[in-house]
Amino acid sequence: MKQNWKKIVSVVLIFAFAMSVCGITHASALTNDSIKQKEADIQKAQDEKKILQQGLSDVQKLVKELEASKENLATYVVELDGKLNTIQEKIEELQGLIDTKEEEIETTTMQLKEAVATEEAQYEAMKMRIKFMYERGESFYLEMILSADSFGEILNKADYVEQLSQYDREQLQKFQQTRQAVEECKALLEEQKATLAEAQTALENEQSSVQTLIATKEKEIRAYENDIDNKEAAIKEYEAEIAAQNAEIAELERQVAEEKKRLAAANKSAIIYDGGQFKWPAPAYTRISDDYGNRIHPILKVPQFHNGIDMAAPGGSPILAAYDGEVVAATYNGSMGNYVMIDHGGGLYTIYMHASALYVSKGQVVTKGQKIAAVGTTGRSTGNHLHFSVRLNGSYVNPWNYLSS
Numbered sequence: 001m002k003q004n005w006k007k008i009v010s011v012v013l014i015f016a017f018a019m020s021v022c023g024i025t026h027a028s029a030l031t032n033d034s035i036k037q038k039e040a041d042i043q044k045a046q047d048e049k050k051i052l053q054q055g056l057s058d059v060q061k062l063v064k065e066l067e068a069s070k071e072n073l074a075t076y077v078v079e080l081d082g083k084l085n086t087i088q089e090k091i092e093e094l095q096g097l098i099d100t101k102e103e104e105i106e107t108t109t110m111q112l113k114e115a116v117a118t119e120e121a122q123y124e125a126m127k128m129r130i131k132f133m134y135e136r137g138e139s140f141y142l143e144m145i146l147s148a149d150s151f152g153e154i155l156n157k158a159d160y161v162e163q164l165s166q167y168d169r170e171q172l173q174k175f176q177q178t179r180q181a182v183e184e185c186k187a188l189l190e191e192q193k194a195t196l197a198e199a200q201t202a203l204e205n206e207q208s209s210v211q212t213l214i215a216t217k218e219k220e221i222r223a224y225e226n227d228i229d230n231k232e233a234a235i236k237e238y239e240a241e242i243a244a245q246n247a248e249i250a251e252l253e254r255q256v257a258e259e260k261k262r263l264a265a266a267n268k269s270a271i272i273y274d275g276g277q278f279k280w281p282a283p284a285y286t287r288i289s290d291d292y293g294n295r296i297h298p299i300l301k302v303p304q305f306h307n308g309i310d311m312a313a314p315g316g317s318p319i320l321a322a323y324d325g326e327v328v329a330a331t332y333n334g335s336m337g338n339y340v341m342i343d344h345g346g347g348l349y350t351i352y353m354h355a356s357a358l359y360v361s362k363g364q365v366v367t368k369g370q371k372i373a374a375v376g377t378t379g380r381s382t383g384n385h386l387h388f389s390v391r392l393n394g395s396y397v398n399p400w401n402y403l404s405s
């Protein structure tokens with residue numbers, strides 16, 4: 001545009017017609033304060049990039065730490081899940097940052113578009129004004145323009161040309177401000193896009209860290225269970241883990257029953273199950289990897305009662321509440337991993353195990369189909385899946401009684 005300026009002025013002058021001065025579009029958003037704000041935003045985006053680079057998980061170091069502290073499979077799994085949970089939190093943070101950046105980029109793009117439109121409108125108005133002044137015989141306008149090497153110089157000269165009216169001086173200053181705002185918007189947009197790219201790379205890195213840790217864990221569980229010398233111990237440990245799971249769940253049920261007695265004494269109503277059908281809790285599932293009932297444990301090769309349905313699904317895919325109810329537990333356990341237990345009333349409970357993330361907390365009321373967690377492979381688990389159990393009056397029942405396939 002700098003090079004075109006003189007040309008445009010000449011063209012305008014050659015085709016000069018008597019015209020009135022055009023009103024100049026004022027961009028209310030373009031003030032020195034808003035430019036300063038943009039500069040602060042650029043600094044913020046640069047800081048975010050630095051933090052992203054520093055915050056990446058070093059899986060190699062994590063695995064070494066885990067190996068050093070490994071005493072038995074159970075503690076190893078708990079420690080590994082702790083690292084997994086930390087990385088998962090980081091992933092959610094990064095996802096949040098990416099969403100925010102995308103919104104910011106949208107806003108800045110809009111502001112840039114507005115500033116460019118204002119710049120063009122002001123420029124057009126100034127051309128008109130020059131034409132008008134030239135026709136009135138104010139030749140110093142033309143001299144000022146023709147003697148300047150660049151448009152920037154015109155703007156500088158305008159400050160010193162005494163004959164220039166206060167009005168024109170103001171218009172030129174406004175135009176200069178708009179140009180600066182355009183430049184700031186462009187710079188900010190570039191910073192925001194760089195931060196977004198940085199966050200996306202960091203997210204991919206963290207996701208591959210999760211994959212590496214999960215693979216390490218699965219290898220470890222399989223190796224342990226395959227080891228003939230350990231087999232007996234592995235079976236005992238597995239059974240002890242299931243017994244501990246059941247004890248934890250029974251204790252939760254006991255607490256709920258007690259609370260309900262208190263509510264009844266105070267004449268307050270408790271949740272009542274109306275007999276409706278469940279919503280399929282893992283909509284992204286690909287197959288039933290292990291059904292409810294008696295089976296031979298796939299690795300330990302011993303008969304085992306499987307108290308739920310295993311739904312194989314991608315890590316991070318949604319887990320939904322099967323029915324309306326109240327969250328009794330949303331926490332971590334060494335064998336169940338991150339799990340959620342929901343009370344539906346009438347002694348009916350659903351349990352969701354091995355989640356990578358939990359989105360509800362104890363005491364929360366949830367509705368059928370609400371997203372409560374994400375599929376994962378925490379706890380005693382090899383591979384991403386949802387273990388879904390249903391309990392009625394203190395024992396496991398067949399979930400298929402409540403689900404339609």
Ligand SMILES: [Zn+2]
Binds near residue numbers: 388
């Ligand atoms: Zn299972």
